[in-house]
Amino acid sequence: MAALAEQRCFNHAVREAAARCLDCKRFFCRECVTEHAGRMLCALCLVKASQSPQARRRARAIAVLVRPAQVAASVLFLWLVFYAIGQGLLMLPDTFHKQDLWQSSVWDDSK
DSSP states (O other): OOOGGGOBOSSOTTSBOOEEOTTTOOEEOTTTEEEETTEEEEHHHHHHHHSOHHHHHHHHHHHHHHHHHHHHHHHHHHHHHHHHHHHHHHTSOGGGSOTTSTTSTTTOTTO
C-alpha cells in the first residue's frame, strides 16, 4: 500500500492527503475530515454516523419501495414509446412502399 504522503485528497486532487476515513477508506485533506467519537471521518460518513437508527431504517424502507416503482415506470415508458412507434408505422399509407418489391426477380426462386 502506498504511503499517506503519496496520496491525494478524494475531493481536492491537488491537495496532499492528511488522513484516511475509517469508514469509507478514502484519503482526504485536513479540511475534508473531522474527528468524531475518537475517529477520523469524512463528511459523508459523519452524516451517516449522526443519523438515528430510525432515520436509517426509514431511508432503507423508502429505497426498497422506490426501486420497484422506478423499474415499473421505466417499463411503462418503454412500452408507451414502442406502442407509439407501432401506431405511427400503422398509419403509413400503402403507397409509401413499393408494391413490386416482393415481385422482383431478386426474390423470385422459380428461375
